[in-house]
Amino acid sequence: DVKVTQSSRYLVKRTGEKVFLECVQDMDHENMFWYRQDPGLGLRLIYFSYDVKMKEKGDIPEGYSVSREKKERFSLILESASTNQTSMYLCASSRLQGEGTGELFFGEGSRLTVL
Amino acid sequence: GESVGLHLPTLSVQEGDNSIINCAYSNSASDYFIWYKQESGKGPQFIIDIRSNMDKRQGQRVTVLLNKTVKHLSLQIAATQPGDSAVYFCAENIWGGADGLTFGKGTHLIIQP
Numbered sequence: 001d002v003k004v005t006q007s008s009r010y011l012v013k014r015t016g017e018k019v020f021l022e023c024v025q026d027m028d029h030e031n032m033f034w035y036r037q038d039p040g041l042g043l044r045l046i047y048f049s050y051d052v053k054m055k056e057k058g059d060i061p062e063g064y065s066v067s068r069e070k071k072e073r074f075s076l077i078l079e080s081a082s083t084n085q086t087s088m089y090l091c092a093s094s095r096l097q098g099e100g101t102g103e104l105f106f107g108e109g110s111r112l113t114v115l
Numbered sequence: 116g117e118s119v120g121l122h123l124p125t126l127s128v129q130e131g132d133n134s135i136i137n138c139a140y141s142n143s144a145s146d147y148f149i150w151y152k153q154e155s156g157k158g159p160q161f162i163i164d165i166r167s168n169m170d171k172r173q174g175q176r177v178t179v180l181l182n183k184t185v186k187h188l189s190l191q192i193a194a195t196q197p198g199d200s201a202v203y204f205c206a207e208n209i210w211g212g213a214d215g216l217t218f219g220k221g222t223h224l225i226i227q228p
Contacts, residue, residue: 035218042219042220090158103161104206105161106159107158109156
């Protein structure tokens, strides 16, 4: 079974803390994505990556950064967490453009609460 | 604004009835569409997809219909079961596109006993 694994299912952090959300995929996919999901807003793309060391801004990158040091791992970083970053964070991966359908494979999500 | 959307936030159906979930998209360049199902506390899971060279595609108890003329997509679930209770998202992309899917806001399907 293909798998995208997010390291933390639930996190509670305080305002101003630095937060790391880790994601690992075992499908040898080139592309990886971070979305956040909020009620009434659906899934919104934060950042994505085509390859190791590469990153691209999505629709809502402000307040976030990412790191992709290895192909299988994509990290989302909140440098200074704020209450409006309380959300469900979803990691996904897909094959390289032209080599797959574009279907995204998702992890189970990380629910972050910032107090 | 977003290019993919859903007509209803919540749909309630009787167990055993057929469900139809609708989706509208505005990007004429999109040629690949996916329906995802998200159960409570889980990530979205692939249900069925369709390319724009097709009007209809069937899976197990699910059918996706695509009307390119009016940019409309629907998901039909036959003989709805309690396990079908979830949020359903449509998503669009360019075939083989790798910059991520654009998602609608989702429809919460509620199954009445």
